Amino acid sequence: MAIEHHDYDVLVLGSGGSGLRAAIAAAEAGARTGLVCKSLLGKAHTVMAEGGLAAALGNVAPEDGWTTHFQDTMFGGKYLNNWRMAELHAKEAPDRARELEHWGAIFDRTPDRRMSQRAFGGHTYKRLVHIGDRTGLEMIRTLQDKTVHSDVDVFMETTITKLIKDGDRVVGCFGYRRATGEQITFSAKALVLATGGSGRIYRITSNSQDCTGDGYSLAYEAGAEMVDMEFVQFHPTGMVYPPGVAGLLVTEAVRGEGGILRNALGERFMEKYDPKRMELSTRDVVARSIYTEVKEGRGTPHGGAFLDVSHLDSDYVKRKLPSMYDQFLELAGVDITKEPMQVGPTCHYFMGGIKVDADTGATRVPGLFSTGEASGGMNGANRLGGNSLGDLLVFGRRAGFGAAEAAAQVGSVSLPQEEISAAQAEVAHFLSRSDGDNAENPFLMHRELQTIMGDGVGIFRDKEGLTQAIDRLESLQGRVENLKAPSDRLDYNPGWQLCREVKNMLNVSLMVARAALMREESRGGHSRLDHTAYSDYWGAHNIVIHRESEHDMTLTPTPVLTRDELVELVEARKEAEKAA
Amino acid sequence: MSETLTAGGTRKLQIWRGDLTSGQLVDYELETEPGMVVLDAVLEIQRSQAPDLAVRWNCKAAKCGSCSAEINGKPRLMCKTRLDHLPADEPITVEPMRAFPLIRDLVTDVSWNYRVNEQITPFTPRENLREGVDVLNGDFLIDQSETDRISEFRKCIECFMCQDVCHILRDHRMHNRYYGPRFMMRIASLDMHPLDGVDRLDQIADEGGIGLCNITKCCTEVCPENIHITDNAIIPMKERVVDQRHDPILKILGRTPNKGRSKPPARSATPEL
């Protein structure tokens, strides 16, 4: 049976900010470019970004510059960042922000009519280019329109289930059209994974349903290395009630505008944890503080902390936090100008990801590139708010150019038939319910996976919990081959889609849990109850994961990638922190 | 604490099941949790009773605009519609949007909208930007007042419910004559950009079909982002078209709108559905 086939120089998987930016760059470099989205164009998780895009333009604080932004990023990442990535990001983000505006994005202004910038946790100066509380939407719409009018073919609602290799090289991928279930193959001289994070491995998450770690898993299976997977950012404030919206993000701007955190006893508990910065401490600290309060029995009726803005003028709240006001009024029946919100930590962002070359986004697998949240290194152990939107643009563009350049050096590629057959067999297997009673329901297994991750690999971790979680995940691994869609139809079958996603999420969960077990210290987004302090050894090492063979996940501590010319800047910041 | 909501008990939903050839409303019953939205209920039914129920959704936070449907006959986002805000004494009907071809169950093929968007030339800076007035060392100079006006339109999450409810598309099926409210607004956001250099007035009048709009404001009524589509985008664009084509006084004075803007590149016919 002949299946739909397309051939490109560069194929980008993922249509969030970094995927779009990569596609634009690849097309600009003259590559025949295709873009595959799992959902519709413009629906990617980037639309959820609220705060802004960190770029040291110096429009509001003229003394700001790339060196300070670099230092802030390194300090926020607890010095585990890939130095070169932090450097490139700090240097190039301003140009990427300007470029966005030249493509039609509209940002809030300063009185002298330039792009305005706002303050955010961990940034020394006012640095975040923004528009209201929907900067991500503005970005994605701008990039979407730019893409549509670049020479890029877009494949919407197309699910990719396997990367196809010819020898060592990635030469394409296999998947199906969601609306019909019709199979589709792509051959590409270079392939960019811009598939985002994997927040859906937790039940309480601010992430879209699409964030199932497909790219992590596909790249891992294709032989790429993963880095920093133990670092998962829990945003301190997600909604905890009603149950249906648990995890929904409550923006950091609520605290930025003067919101106060209290426990059930009415105590302003941040005084205990970070008396200097209080509610505006870094995300990891605030998240842990709320979690501790709840764990120790001082939580709110629905198991969170109170976040209160009712002392502020009600018109001011409605003007500054319009979407939060609506969100609570509509979904929770709470008027935040009159009563406190109840909030708790929610899984928000993956600092780790596919290990890439900073300059080009190349992985160690020839022909395979990655960018955005799918790639790791830029953010180290903890990401500063606003750095992800800059990351998407800076490294999206670099990966697009990198892929186009690599593609130009390759002749034609073709897809080995046996690889296609293997991929076909896998998706067909999900639909063939002949195994009878052994069939595993993907909806239930997904729930199970989320429970395991929530129980053992949450905000606080310890050896016992992690070991148990890994055991339970490994037993899931034994059952994953029996995943069967409850319905065998091909057109828009949600269970079918979820089968492969659960497989991906299981891969990711194992990486997170195993890396978390190995890192015997607490740093940034990774907190061990049994190893509460920083370790000098781990402060200089990233954990790199790769697949040795089918069920052999190998974890290797690898020295952090430093750069001689940046040592002075980093040391200066370390000194300054010590002095303070 | 009003955060404790009354539990909903058992609710009945009637969900449209079927494809282009046939279909019907199918009854489902479920135990509701407090504060449940329609999307929660539909996904719970998918999980426990109808595993092949097709539904498109994504962020579940009213930010991506994927889960548009017609709930009790009105276009609404499933993730933003609480069960306990709907009449309790009758079943809740959930149907797909009607202005677009059905794929299956609650999922429609909205690709026509993307084809329309391809027809609209994106932002292109004017050629004669003045240093110190329009640009400063390569940075655009734009005032907050201009940002405020345009950014209302850019709040659009492309749920396409304005397109769905627009009777020109919904009842008269004139997809090949009218771009629909979402793209009237898209053109408005470009036309009102102080630094844009493309004249899209002929396009919005001819291929865009703005004259077909009879400003009955249903697009504004259903917009989940509360954008004043009719008053702030479509009517101002109609007035700009009047400037260009109908106003006898401006004709006598020889005034044309969009002076200094280049004509857009060649346009093609309004896409077929």
Add this chain to the structure above:
Amino acid sequence: MTTVASPPRRLGATMRRDRWWIQPVFVVTSLTLFGVYTIIHVILNKHYTITAGGAYLESPMFSPDLPKFFGFNTALPWAFLVLWAPLGLRSSCYYYRKSYYRSFFLAPPSCAVAGAARRKYTGETKFPLVLNNSHRIFFYFATIVIGFLWYDAIRGLFYHGSFGFGLGNAIMLINVLCLSAFTFGCNSWRHIIGGKLNCFSCSDTNRTRHRAWQRVSILNGRHMQWAWISMFTVWGTDIYIWLVSSGAFTDPHHVF
């Protein structure tokens, strides 16, 4: 069975359960009554000024008083020579268009409710509805009429040259205020005063026009409400003057 593939075209077909038909019924009833009333009074052509006790209160439906102004007497319904401007303003007004397209043309009667089946829908692209694009012309003429109404309201405050105030004066002033709020909240006016600009900040003139645009926008945000309120104040004022001038009762007022 509901078919989505081809949506129901039968007039009024909908899955809505609320009483969506109330609005069109109200609009049809009140606009028809107002229209019929206006025609009757204009054709009747009397009882449109209160002159008792030195007063001079003139109905807004008969202003300016052309026969008096040009010194002729006629039994013909001359008021139509003036009324075309404010009525033209209303019938081409973006709000009234919405209202009558929905309620009279049933295109559509309400949102997500199937409209009247037409062989061919042309919207506002063909004669006569394309003429609605001349809204701004009606606006220019209607502002002249508004000027006369202000003149009437102020002139009415003087009884044989002495300042006085009564119920009739209050009604006249409220009416002209509401009419002004309606007229100067006009979408065309909003466009002309500043909406047509793309750069609000490029010159002092533009900045001034932007401020004016913001003010008009506030009125325009309530255009529907002002449209109805002012229609009823005109109607009410006319009824009041008709009643007083036909001797049903006297206008309570005090001359200072």
